[in-house]
Amino acid sequence: MSRGMLAFVVVGLGLAAVGSAQENADCLACHGEKDFTTERNGRTVSLYVSEKSFGASVHAELACVSCHADLEGKELPHEAPLQKVDCGTCHETEKAQHAASLHGRALKRGDPLAPTCSSCHGMHDILPVKDPASPVSPLKVPFTCGRCHQEGSAVMRRRTIHQDHILENYSESIHGEGLLRKGLIVAPNCASCHTAHNILPHTDPASSIARANIAKTCTKCHAEIEMVHRKVIRGELWEKEAHVLPACVDCHQPHKIRKVFYTQGMADADCLTCHQEKTLKARDGRPMFVDAAELQGSRHAKIACSQCHSGVNVSKTRPCETITQKVDCGACHTEIAQQYAESQHGKLLARQDPNAPSCKECHGGHGILGRLQSSSPTFAMNIPQLCARCHREGQKAAVRYSGPEHGIIEAYTESIHGKGLLKSGLTVTATCTNCHTAHHELPRTDPASSVNRANVPATCGQCHHGIQEEFEKSIHHTLVGHTDKELPVCNDCHTAHTIRRTDAEGFKLDIMQKCGRCHGAIAKTYFDTYHGKVSQLGYTKTAKCYDCHGAHDILKVTDPRSHLSRQNVVQTCQKCHPGATRRFAGYLTHATHHDPEKYPWLFWTFWGMTGLLVGTFVVGGAHTLLWLPRAMQMRRELREAEAAEERREAADGSEPGEPEKGEASGPKPAEG
Amino acid sequence: MTMEKSDQPRPPQFQRFTRLERTLHALMIVSFIALAVTGMTLKFSYTSWAAFISRRLGGFESAGFIHRAAASLMFGVFVAHLVDLNRKRREQYSGSWARLLLGHDTMLFNRRDLRELVASLKWFVGVGPRPRYGRWTYWEKFDYFAVFWGIFVIGATGLMLWFPELFTRVLPGWLINVASIIHSDEALLATGFIFTVHFFNTHLRPEKFPMDIVVFTGRMPVAEFKRDKPAEYEQLVAEGRLDDHMVEAYQPVVIRTIRAFAWTALGIGSFMVLWIVYAMVFAYR
Numbered sequence: 001m002s003r004g005m006l007a008f009v010v011v012g013l014g015l016a017a018v019g020s021a022q023e024n025a026d027c028l029a030c031h032g033e034k035d036f037t038t039e040r041n042g043r044t045v046s047l048y049v050s051e052k053s054f055g056a057s058v059h060a061e062l063a064c065v066s067c068h069a070d071l072e073g074k075e076l077p078h079e080a081p082l083q084k085v086d087c088g089t090c091h092e093t094e095k096a097q098h099a100a101s102l103h104g105r106a107l108k109r110g111d112p113l114a115p116t117c118s119s120c121h122g123m124h125d126i127l128p129v130k131d132p133a134s135p136v137s138p139l140k141v142p143f144t145c146g147r148c149h150q151e152g153s154a155v156m157r158r159r160t161i162h163q164d165h166i167l168e169n170y171s172e173s174i175h176g177e178g179l180l181r182k183g184l185i186v187a188p189n190c191a192s193c194h195t196a197h198n199i200l201p202h203t204d205p206a207s208s209i210a211r212a213n214i215a216k217t218c219t220k221c222h223a224e225i226e227m228v229h230r231k232v233i234r235g236e237l238w239e240k241e242a243h244v245l246p247a248c249v250d251c252h253q254p255h256k257i258r259k260v261f262y263t264q265g266m267a268d269a270d271c272l273t274c275h276q277e278k279t280l281k282a283r284d285g286r287p288m289f290v291d292a293a294e295l296q297g298s299r300h301a302k303i304a305c306s307q308c309h310s311g312v313n314v315s316k317t318r319p320c321e322t323i324t325q326k327v328d329c330g331a332c333h334t335e336i337a338q339q340y341a342e343s344q345h346g347k348l349l350a351r352q353d354p355n356a357p358s359c360k361e362c363h364g365g366h367g368i369l370g371r372l373q374s375s376s377p378t379f380a381m382n383i384p385q386l387c388a389r390c391h392r393e394g395q396k397a398a399v400r401y402s403g404p405e406h407g408i409i410e411a412y413t414e415s416i417h418g419k420g421l422l423k424s425g426l427t428v429t430a431t432c433t434n435c436h437t438a439h440h441e442l443p444r445t446d447p448a449s450s451v452n453r454a455n456v457p458a459t460c461g462q463c464h465h466g467i468q469e470e471f472e473k474s475i476h477h478t479l480v481g482h483t484d485k486e487l488p489v490c491n492d493c494h495t496a497h498t499i500r501r502t503d504a505e506g507f508k509l510d511i512m513q514k515c516g517r518c519h520g521a522i523a524k525t526y527f528d529t530y531h532g533k534v535s536q537l538g539y540t541k542t543a544k545c546y547d548c549h550g551a552h553d554i555l556k557v558t559d560p561r562s563h564l565s566r567q568n569v570v571q572t573c574q575k576c577h578p579g580a581t582r583r584f585a586g587y588l589t590h591a592t593h594h595d596p597e598k599y600p601w602l603f604w605t606f607w608g609m610t611g612l613l614v615g616t617f618v619v620g621g622a623h624t625l626l627w628l629p630r631a632m633q634m635r636r637e638l639r640e641a642e643a644a645e646e647r648r649e650a651a652d653g654s655e656p657g658e659p660e661k662g663e664a665s666g667p668k669p670a671e672g
Numbered sequence: 673m674t675m676e677k678s679d680q681p682r683p684p685q686f687q688r689f690t691r692l693e694r695t696l697h698a699l700m701i702v703s704f705i706a707l708a709v710t711g712m713t714l715k716f717s718y719t720s721w722a723a724f725i726s727r728r729l730g731g732f733e734s735a736g737f738i739h740r741a742a743a744s745l746m747f748g749v750f751v752a753h754l755v756d757l758n759r760k761r762r763e764q765y766s767g768s769w770a771r772l773l774l775g776h777d778t779m780l781f782n783r784r785d786l787r788e789l790v791a792s793l794k795w796f797v798g799v800g801p802r803p804r805y806g807r808w809t810y811w812e813k814f815d816y817f818a819v820f821w822g823i824f825v826i827g828a829t830g831l832m833l834w835f836p837e838l839f840t841r842v843l844p845g846w847l848i849n850v851a852s853i854i855h856s857d858e859a860l861l862a863t864g865f866i867f868t869v870h871f872f873n874t875h876l877r878p879e880k881f882p883m884d885i886v887v888f889t890g891r892m893p894v895a896e897f898k899r900d901k902p903a904e905y906e907q908l909v910a911e912g913r914l915d916d917h918m919v920e921a922y923q924p925v926v927i928r929t930i931r932a933f934a935w936t937a938l939g940i941g942s943f944m945v946l947w948i949v950y951a952m953v954f955a956y957r
Contacts, residue, residue, distance in 0.1 A: 530833075530852065533717040537726045541733070579837035586845025587836070593853055605850050609857035616861060620869035623811070626796035627877065634802075635878035638899075 024054075026076055027064040038080060053125040087117045097197035113148070113155050120144055136196070138179065141189040142170060169255040193217050193254075209254070214247045268295075271305040271320070294367040307332075329359045339440040342448070355396045362386055378438075380427040384412060387432045403444070411497040428463075435459050435496075451496070454478075456489040470552040475559075488518065502551075508540040515545045525590040548572055548589065682921035685891035686914070692756055694890045696749050700819075701937045703749065706742035708863045708944060710735040715856050716951040743830055750823050776907075777807045779817075785810040806903035811873050815866075822862045829855035864948060867941035875938065883938060888930040891919055 030036055031049040038047055054060060065071050067085045071078050088095025098104040098117070106114035120136055127134035135144040146167040148155040155161065163169075170176040170190075178187030193209060200207035208217045219225055274280060275290040282288050295301065300308070308327045309320065330337025340346040340359070348356030362378060369376035377386045388409040390397035398408075405411075412418040412432075420429035433441075435451055442449035450459045457477070461468025475481045476488050493514045494500075500507040512535060516523030526532040526545070534542040546554075548564060555562040563572045573580035573587075591599060593606035689697075713722040713735055729735040757772070765771040773780055787803075789810050794800030808816075829851040832839045836848050875883040886892045894914075898905045908914040922930075 527718070529849075530714070533714045534732045536717040537713060537723050537732055539726075539732045577837055581837070581840060583843070583845050584837055584840035586840070588846050588849045591846075591849040599846075599849075601846060601850055602853060605853045606857070609854060609861075613857060613861040613864070616865060617869075620865060624869055624872050626793065627873075630796055630802070631878040635881070638879055 024064050030077060040081070049124050057124060057126045058128050059124075059126060091117075094197045097195075101197060101199045102201060103199055113159065115148065136191075138185040138187075138189050139183070141191055142167060142176070142180065145190040163255060166255050173256055188221060192220070209249075211247050214249055218248045268292075268305050271309075290366055298366060299368045299370045299373075300366075336439050339437075342442075343437075343440050344442050345439075355390070355400070357390065380429070380431050381421055381425065383431040383433055384409060384418065384422065405496060408497050415497060415499045416501050417499055430463060434462065451491075453486070453489050456491055460490045467552050474550075474552055474554045475556050476554060480555075485518070492517075505540050508544060509535060509538060512545055522590050525592040528592055529589055531589060543576060543589070547575070683893070684918040685889075685921045686894050686897040687891045687917045687919045688886050688897070689890040691890065692752070694888060696753055696756075697887050698933070699745060699749050703742040703745040704862075704866065705937060705940050706738055707746065708859070709940070710739040710742070711856075711859050712863070712944065712947065712951075715860065716947070716955075719947075719951050719955045721947055721951070740834060743827070743834075746823065747827065750827075779808060779813055781810065781813055785813060804902040804906075806901060806907075815870050815873070818862070818865065822858065825858045826855055826862065829858070860948070863944060867945045871938065871941060883931075883934050885927070885930055885934055888934060889922055889927070891921065894918075 028049065028051050031047055032051050034048050036047045037044050039045070059067070067087075067089075068082055069086070069089065070083045086095075094117075099108070103115050107116060122135060127137075129136055129138075131137060132139060134140065147153065149161065150156065150167045151165060156164075171180055175188045178184040179189055195208050198206075198208070200210075202209045202211070204210060205212060207213065272290065272292055275288055276292055278289045280288040290305075308329075308331075309323055310325075310328070310331060328337075330340075341350070345357050349358055364377060369378075371378040371380070373379060374381070376382065389395065391401075392398060392409050393407055413422060417430045420426045421431055437450050440448075440450070442452075444451045444453070446452060447454065449455065457468050457471055471477055471490075472479055478487055481487050493511060494502075502508075512523060512526070512532075523545075527536055531542040531544070535544055549557075550563045553563075557564040559565060560567060562568065569585045570580055570582055573585050577584065588599065588602070591602055593599065593602040596603040709725065710729065713726040713729070713732075716722045717726075726732055726735055729738060761767060761769055761772045765775065772778070774782075784806070788805060791800055791803035792810075795802050832843075832848060832851040833855060840848065874880065874887075892900075894905075905914070908917065
């Protein structure tokens, strides 16, 4: 009652103000209430219209009765229900298209799943297409359509739709990726191909996706696509004789664009018309011949010329006239190009150093092969020779290098890695690039280098992972050993390029020198013991550093986990001395007799023995030296007596030949 | 020195050493040199010579075997000598140790040795005549007991190093280190002393130069005996027992063989002296 009275007053005022039609405010007097509802088919239906969202909609300027036309001039409150709003009053074309479309025809059939205008556009809150919040804005279209056309929806389950996983496939396609992932709103959405209102099955000749019309639909965006599809079409044939030519979707599946059924490189033939000429030369004399067979056998066989020589463009003279830039491999190999740019090679190239290797230097040009193909220069077994082209002693990279590594290639070839790779053909063996990386090689002084001290364990650990794990727990690793001194990494003991078998004699003997570089004093004392002396003689059977201390799991002897901790030391000795006991382990393996504080017994024993030795020699030597002149005198007298004796015998004439001999030999020693 | 005259009838000579004593000395030389050479390779392992010799000997294990075998031989020589002494006691000293050890020909030092030492020193400096030495001079006795001492000290420590696991059942491990120092330095002393002082006193001393082979032949010309050991000679003559000790001289071929052996030993010994000097003076670290 009161509402009726109020409405009357409002209408009266309205009439007074504008004349005939009802004001929106009149409608909102009731419909602006959030709890304004009605009963329809036994259900409670809200009749609320948000003034705010209507005010923000495209129809904000319109009166309610413009759409709800059957209320024109009616008394308020009005009778219910009202007629359905006819959008076609204003949107005639769309109405007609919709009526003829799949959606419209379904609606006409009374299909309850058929979409009306409001299914897609909404009702009072219709927003402009340009508003990102609109359900029909480009970014929202796939989801708006997807409400019905996604797996599991009522439409997909109950109606015959010839495609499946439409929304998923679309979102992974290049179109979907452009739109949804990159936010490129000009990337095609559903409506771009299917149209917004004129949606027809592809069997309908009028459909935008009918075989005859596909080319037209696609070329809306791919305007000059004929230019690169010359093998399939010639000029306008695609449109004229669409029935005999493959349509776009025959190769580029609908919704799955990019998962293609076609081979690329169709325009290559154009390039080859000139470049197959063996004598073709550039103006500066560079050969411009391209071996088509080589290209066909290459890793890039399916890549079109223009994908690498990307400057190609439509040109009145020659397409390649527009090429000004060198091939940029980074266009496809983005990450690798990034790595390369950071590498020493890349930095040199950026400085336009003539020695800098570009991609081509290692990978080759048109005949580029994958690294798993044995004839590729980047095949594991060929890498040492590849790098050697510059890094062999005397070559351009080697002459610039001032570090400690020399004869790298030769040393590597003889190393365990080199033998494994080159002699045994074990392609998983470490080659140059395994340690130095393929595209990110840097001098070892660079903290980002894979061969920088800090990174060496991880680099070697790529293959020797178990050892890396062991090493990371050892006192030599920076995580465990806290010292200002430089801790060793793999190559300090194993070297970089001359890595040997650790079970070979050379390595075993050498390791003591390696340990001794840092542990000088203690290594020296080792050589004072039997173990060390035998090792020094060149035999490996006695205990060496790692036999007792462990190799990669080396720990402080005070650490209970150390091989030499109180708990473990007897067991460690028993590796070689099966009868070893706790007392046996008391043997001083690093004994020195030069330290009276630490080893008083040894010190005093040594000096006691030395004293005895010196004393004995002094007494014995002095006695001998004192004796010497008398002994000489005795010898002289003896010789003289002998000579005299022989002379007498000769005088007696008993032995004529003898005296001469005696005389001749007699005095000699005496003179000496 | 006059022995080579084969066309002459060889005059009988004085027998100074028995066959067993000569054999033991020869075996002693063999084992001593073997021990010294193999041992020094370890002691001077930092010289390239040591590595070379070790390789020649077939590696440290084989050198170690030789060392231990030679040590066993030397122990054997030592034991045989003790047994021989015991026999001597029974046969020549009517079973009395006292007579053997305190008698005229004893190897033990006594007052007479002290007198001779003083007299020798006087002679050396020219204030007295050459002492009239008897059967054993004091330096010979010193050499003799040096071997006793050496066998005891080097032998005992050597056994510890040979069987460390056994000894450390009772002894602390660091005693093995002490044993190595004693073994090594005592061996150096023995080697150095034998190859210099002993070599000089018996072989290189000018009146004997280049060597005295009496320890190999066991016999020497009477004139030489008379000159070397006048006291003993005179006592034997006085007692009329000289003829009991006279034996036939060896054939020249035997002498040549003996000289070859002696030269070899002398050569090795001299070489080792050079090696030790080189290792200790020039290559020490």
